[in-house]
Amino acid sequence: MKKSFLGSIAVITAMSMAVLAGCGSSSASKGAAEAPKETKAAEAAADAGAADAGAADAGDWTWERNIEIICPWGTGGGADTTLRTFATALEEEIGVKVVVNNKSGAGGVTGVQFAASQPADGYTYLLCTQSPMLAQITGATDFDVYGSIKPLCQLVHDVNVFVAGKNEPYNNMEELKEYLKANPGSVKCGVMTITGLDAACVQGAFEGEVEAVAYTEGSQLNADIVGGHINLGCEGPAEVSAMVESGDMKVIGACTDQHLTLAGWEDVQTTADIQNETTYGPARGIFYLPGTPDAALKAFEAAAEKAVASDTFQEFCKQQGLDQRQGWLNTADYQAAWDADYEDLNGLFGTK
DSSP, rough: HHHHHHHHHHHHHHHHHHHHHHTOOOTTTTGGHHHHHHHHHHHHHHHHHHTTTOOOOOOGGOOOOOOOEEEOOTSHHHHHHHHHHHHHHHHEEEEEEEEEOOOOOGHHHHHHHHTSSSSSSSSSEEEEEEEHHHHHHTTTTOOOOOHHHHEEEEEEOOOOEEEETTSSOOOOOHHHHHHHHSSTOOOOOESSSSSHHHHHHHHHTTTSSSSEEEEEHHHHHHHHHHHHHSEEEEEEEEHHHHHHHHEEEEEESSSSOOOOOOOOOOOOTTTGGGGGOOOOOOOOEEOTTTTOOOOHHHHHHHHHHHHHHSHHHHHHHHHOOOOSOOBBBOOHHHHHHHHHHHHHHHHHOOOO
């Protein structure tokens, strides 16, 4: 099944190249998808620089002004609401204001580029997922996402689910697969990022039999699903829970290897139930710029861990269905996960 991804991802790449061409993607890092030698050398130099800085700890840094965290997606979506809830909890820990700055466009790449152009002074950070990195891997952008930012801490790891309007003639993954056999080419699935993990889930779960269609607003996607104007949507539980509860939508499947524990969703079929390995979901975390003072990173990580563990943030996660996977990861663990995602996604979707 994995090999079939390589052919189907060409559909995503062709569409995404057209999307990104009008979004001002940088040419400063041409060929970055084949970066590992240069990238790893730069990372080694950055790590050496951090080591030379000495054994800094959280107590070596004092926050003197507002912190800015860039969100590469628009307001109201899962990334934005997660970041804003985290920012409120973080303010309680560090004692200065945390400003969220939305810089959307090009499937998140625009925001990453903007963040990478800011001073590495300890006061600018970025919320990111694997989606901008996937845009680089598929050749949809020549900007070096992987080499330009570094993971600091993971906040949550969301899941992707497939939903349909109440009148669609299938109720689970098995029925949908049978419908696709009988009606090839008839099903389309709305996604928010044509170069991202949601589109990769569509391609992977249905092996190219369902076309991913890009939307710019989640509200319009949901309206089209409910109205029967598009067959499926690939979204997070938080974005669709109210419509599922009202009966206007039904959950067809989850891109997970374990059944969900959300109330009423326990019997939702998973991709694992149909012997499919597609389990991608956005891991939302905080990233920093190479060269950021080590003391600032230590102070941020320590405060962030407390913020994520706070009652406010944990209650938000429970309400939004963000408690289905391991959330918090420290810097070392998040770096390892980020590197593993890069290797895995490159193996599946790499154009080089």
